[in-house]
Amino acid sequence: MNKHHRSISILLLWLAPAAFLLLFYFYPLGSIFSLSFSRSQAGFFAPIIEAIKSSIPWRVLGFTFWQAILSTLLTLAIGLPGAYLFGHFNFRGKSLLQALTGIPFLMPTLVVAAAFNALLGPGGWVNIGLMKLLNLNNAPIQFVNTLTAILVAHVFYNTTIVLRTVGDFWSHLDPRINQAARMLGANRWQALRWVVLPLLAPAIAASALLVFIFDFTSFGVILILGGPHFATLEVEIYYQTISLFNLPLAAVLSLLQLACTLGLTVLYTRLIRRLSIPLPLKSTRVTYRRLTTRRSKLAAGVIIFSLLTILIVPLAALSLRSVTRLEPNRGEQTVSSPGLTLDFYRNLWVNSTASISYAPPSTAIIISLGYAITTTVLALLLGFPAALALSRDSTSHLSHAFDALLMLPLGTSAVTLGLGFIVALDKPPLDLRSSLLLVPLAHTLVAFPFVVRNLTPAFRSIQPRIRQAAATLGASPGKVMRYVDIPMIGRSLLVAATFAFTISLGEFGATSLIARPEYPTIPIAIYRLISRPGESNYGQALALSTILMIVAGGAMFIIDRLRIGEIGEF
Amino acid sequence: MKIKILYLMVCLSFVISACGQSAVPSASTGAAQATLLIMTHDSFAASKSVISDFESANNVKVQFLASGDAGTALNKAILSKDNPFADVFYGVDNTFLSRALTEDIFQPYASPLLADIPDEYKLDPQNRALPVDWGDVCLNYDQVYFSQHNVQPPQTLEDLLKPEYKNMLIVENPATSSPGLAFLLATIGHFGTDKYLGYWQGLVANNVLVVNDWETAYYTNFSRWGGDRPIVVSYNSSPAFEVIGSTTPVSEPETGVITSDGSCFRQIEFVGILRGAKNLDLAKKWVDFMLSTTFQEDMPGQMYVFPVNRNAKLNDTFQKFLVIPAHPAYISPDDIAANREAWINAWTDTVLH
Numbered sequence: 001m002n003k004h005h006r007s008i009s010i011l012l013l014w015l016a017p018a019a020f021l022l023l024f025y026f027y028p029l030g031s032i033f034s035l036s037f038s039r040s041q042a043g044f045f046a047p048i049i050e051a052i053k054s055s056i057p058w059r060v061l062g063f064t065f066w067q068a069i070l071s072t073l074l075t076l077a078i079g080l081p082g083a084y085l086f087g088h089f090n091f092r093g094k095s096l097l098q099a100l101t102g103i104p105f106l107m108p109t110l111v112v113a114a115a116f117n118a119l120l121g122p123g124g125w126v127n128i129g130l131m132k133l134l135n136l137n138n139a140p141i142q143f144v145n146t147l148t149a150i151l152v153a154h155v156f157y158n159t160t161i162v163l164r165t166v167g168d169f170w171s172h173l174d175p176r177i178n179q180a181a182r183m184l185g186a187n188r189w190q191a192l193r194w195v196v197l198p199l200l201a202p203a204i205a206a207s208a209l210l211v212f213i214f215d216f217t218s219f220g221v222i223l224i225l226g227g228p229h230f231a232t233l234e235v236e237i238y239y240q241t242i243s244l245f246n247l248p249l250a251a252v253l254s255l256l257q258l259a260c261t262l263g264l265t266v267l268y269t270r271l272i273r274r275l276s277i278p279l280p281l282k283s284t285r286v287t288y289r290r291l292t293t294r295r296s297k298l299a300a301g302v303i304i305f306s307l308l309t310i311l312i313v314p315l316a317a318l319s320l321r322s323v324t325r326l327e328p329n330r331g332e333q334t335v336s337s338p339g340l341t342l343d344f345y346r347n348l349w350v351n352s353t354a355s356i357s358y359a360p361p362s363t364a365i366i367i368s369l370g371y372a373i374t375t376t377v378l379a380l381l382l383g384f385p386a387a388l389a390l391s392r393d394s395t396s397h398l399s400h401a402f403d404a405l406l407m408l409p410l411g412t413s414a415v416t417l418g419l420g421f422i423v424a425l426d427k428p429p430l431d432l433r434s435s436l437l438l439v440p441l442a443h444t445l446v447a448f449p450f451v452v453r454n455l456t457p458a459f460r461s462i463q464p465r466i467r468q469a470a471a472t473l474g475a476s477p478g479k480v481m482r483y484v485d486i487p488m489i490g491r492s493l494l495v496a497a498t499f500a501f502t503i504s505l506g507e508f509g510a511t512s513l514i515a516r517p518e519y520p521t522i523p524i525a526i527y528r529l530i531s532r533p534g535e536s537n538y539g540q541a542l543a544l545s546t547i548l549m550i551v552a553g554g555a556m557f558i559i560d561r562l563r564i565g566e567i568g569e570f
Numbered sequence: 571m572k573i574k575i576l577y578l579m580v581c582l583s584f585v586i587s588a589c590g591q592s593a594v595p596s597a598s599t600g601a602a603q604a605t606l607l608i609m610t611h612d613s614f615a616a617s618k619s620v621i622s623d624f625e626s627a628n629n630v631k632v633q634f635l636a637s638g639d640a641g642t643a644l645n646k647a648i649l650s651k652d653n654p655f656a657d658v659f660y661g662v663d664n665t666f667l668s669r670a671l672t673e674d675i676f677q678p679y680a681s682p683l684l685a686d687i688p689d690e691y692k693l694d695p696q697n698r699a700l701p702v703d704w705g706d707v708c709l710n711y712d713q714v715y716f717s718q719h720n721v722q723p724p725q726t727l728e729d730l731l732k733p734e735y736k737n738m739l740i741v742e743n744p745a746t747s748s749p750g751l752a753f754l755l756a757t758i759g760h761f762g763t764d765k766y767l768g769y770w771q772g773l774v775a776n777n778v779l780v781v782n783d784w785e786t787a788y789y790t791n792f793s794r795w796g797g798d799r800p801i802v803v804s805y806n807s808s809p810a811f812e813v814i815g816s817t818t819p820v821s822e823p824e825t826g827v828i829t830s831d832g833s834c835f836r837q838i839e840f841v842g843i844l845r846g847a848k849n850l851d852l853a854k855k856w857v858d859f860m861l862s863t864t865f866q867e868d869m870p871g872q873m874y875v876f877p878v879n880r881n882a883k884l885n886d887t888f889q890k891f892l893v894i895p896a897h898p899a900y901i902s903p904d905d906i907a908a909n910r911e912a913w914i915n916a917w918t919d920t921v922l923h
């Protein structure tokens with residue numbers, strides 16, 4: 001391939017992802033921004049000056065960064081040992097553990113709040129236990145409305161990003177590199193510090209960036225678990241937009257959030273270019289070991305225990321609550337015989353009010369799965385060529401620009417973009433305002449950067465000479481793709497698909513803005529139940545959340561077992 | 571390589587053309603039947619049979635577009651007013667009414683059924699927004715907690731300043747929660763704009779707990795559902811729904827409601843025909859339908875709100891357990907619109923800082 005030919009083929013690769021982002025991201029966002037600024041009576045720059053003069057951005061920006069940095073560091077601290085475990089060892093129950101640790105990522109915030117409440121709330125099991133144990137009258141642990149709650153919830157949500165992104169990359173590192181370092185006299189930690197960590201740096205940086213952006217734009221966790229004393233930019237944007245309808249100021253704050261995301265991403269792409277080293281990736285058949293030594297068993301035990309405590313116990317508490325009556329401690333409740341019950345599950349299947357917006361769980365599951373599969377297909381179709389283009393051309397300005405831009409959807413305020421959809425996509429042939437496709441399109445915007453972030457390091461690590469060798473031996477570009485690239489990145493493709501799938505399955509914020517009421521997803525159905533008073537409604541919400549966990553866990557378990565041409569099959 | 575790109579482009583154009591087609595939701599159902607599009611907030615609900623009665627009587631397909639919470643839905647209606655995609659908007663309440671009227675999204679319609687609705691609910695003299703339902707935000711308390719602790723439950727807002735109610739109250743943040751804002755408005759209506767902050771200082775001294783949303787206040791902190799505080803800002807309807815939403819037959823709700831004069835705030839929700847509605851006649855029929863007893867009597871069980879039509883009857887459970895405050899606090903929609911930000915900011919400075 002000559003240079004000219006090559007750059008054209010890279011442009012062609014960008015065509016579909018760029019068209020998608022233009023139509024469904026930049027166009028709606030541009031529309032809402034221009035409309036917002038045009039509503040300012042004092043001219044275009046007035047809102048910017050107003051924002052700078054007011055204390056809002058500075059107060060909020062500081063806290064937004066602070067909690068995001070803390071959360072990201074904590075998430076890495078919990079996630080990296082787990083990634084080591086998943087990337088190195090094969091053990092009984094590994095697939096199950098991996099699927100379980102992925103579930104928190106997709107739980108709607110209201111459900112997560114309910115889970116932590118069941119565990120750590122004033123009437124949660126930990127507090128009740130401590131009160132009984134220590135003979136206290138009041139709950140000793142105050143969890144909701146604290147910074148701790150925010151940090152714990154962020155770790156709970158995002159650890160799986162580190163586990164999967166880093167763990168997958170680690171599992172393909174040639175163990176001989178580490179062995180060589182040890183042979184040459186490095187001790188365990190020196191080898192880790194000077195050999196393994198630099199090789200892992202791109203994957204760690206990629207996952208840290210994703211985690212940071214999620215924490216930076218956090219909304220539900222801050223609102224529900226953090227309480228009224230904490231506000232991020234995203235919370236402030238929501239307040240300015242919905243409560244005060246100050247669209248110009250909201251637009252300025254939205255732009256500020258975007259600028260931060262863009263700045264971070266540019267920083268990341270610069271860093272990553274220095275860090276990326278093409279490596280001979282190995283099949284996990286070669287790299288995985290069994291837990292044989294006492295030392296490795298102990299380490300694995302500690303890591304698994306901490307993952308279970310942080311990620312699984314709250315979910316278990318939630319499931320347990322869904323089969324328990326809410327008032328087991330009340331002396332007066334003799335009639336309702338406190339204890340275990342499956343009533344909440346039974347009631348889910350009863351449309352007790354004959355409502356038009358009722359959907360049995362089976363229907364909500366099918367609708368959710370339909371959206372999730374559409375999102376996965378769309379995100380892979382768009383993310384695959386984008387990642388390929390990024391990996392084949394890491395030097396041109398065009399590539400740098402795209403690399404930074406495609407992270408923007410993650411850093412965009414959901415409220416702003418949701419209103420942008422309404423303003424922009426309102427004329428045929430793009431009148432999508434009541435279209436069923438709107439939901440998977442919105443989900444794809446969030447899933448797409450995940451797919452690209454997971455595939456690009458994998459593509460980049462394929463040594464060009466393997467492709468060249470195949471081409472020299474007569475393989476067409478298509479065949480090189482089919483027999484070299486795809487088998488070598490198979491696992492990453494699955495990881496990317498899992499992310500896209502789970503993002504869609506659990507998404508609530510954007511869905512609630514655009515979903516049609518007769519097609520409720522599981523999170524939407526949960527929200528409908530939990531926003532109403534009464535034991536049965538709350539219990540049903542928890543029951544449906546448990547069903548969501550089972551569906552999601554099952555789907556991830558199945559995806560984990562799929563095999564797309566593993567490395568080392570040639 | 572090229573094949574793959576071609577494939578992608580085909581996929582994308584397929585997606586786009588599919589979008590284009592679905593832009594006309596009624597296209598596949600045939601020209602004979604029109605589609606009436608109704609934009610609402612995501613709490614909207616109605617009985618299947620009630621809606622299908624309207625559909626068959628008027629040979630129309632009714633499609634609802636839920637658009638987020640009440641404030642978000644209204645903003646969407648305002649931002650699309652030049653090219654509205656629905657015929658009717660339902661769900662703007664009296665705290666947002668002024669915004670809807672200032673932005674001029676509705677056209678006037680003097681429904682004949684307005685004759686059956688008391689004047690106290692009609693807040694727009696031009697009938698651009700017609701009242702549909704009401705619900706009161708009131709303090710709820712846990713009766714069992716108070717009897718177990720041998721304390722009399724509070725009767726008025728002023729009672730909450732007494733030392734025996736220290737550490738007992740949960741309120742929602744008015745900046746993020748609709749009942750939270752309603753309760754702040756009740757205190758402003760009751761104590762006046764010059765004294766309400768003093769009242770809130772007293773509540774802070776009595777260690778009021780502020781959370782951001784009703785779900786947390788009600789299901790996490792309220793002692794009725796496992797929390798440790800027995801007084802919460804909720805709705806006058808909550809006890810009745812506690813009975814309805816119980817898994818076991820309950821004869822009496824365990825939650826009481828404070829209904830003293832000026833302690834509650836009445837939220838009234840409105841419907842209006844959007845300017846530029848494509849099916850004007852059907853839209854009018856729909857508005858009439860929402861004000862008719864058929865729909866009005868269906869609402870309480872579906873949306874936990876109550877009829878404005880004086881001919882609509884409540885069922886036995888509501889007749890028995892629904893507590894209606896005689897004199898809720900009142901603040902006009904214009905005052906709310908003009909002062910919302912200032913009041914919330916002043917409240918934030920007093921209570922949160």
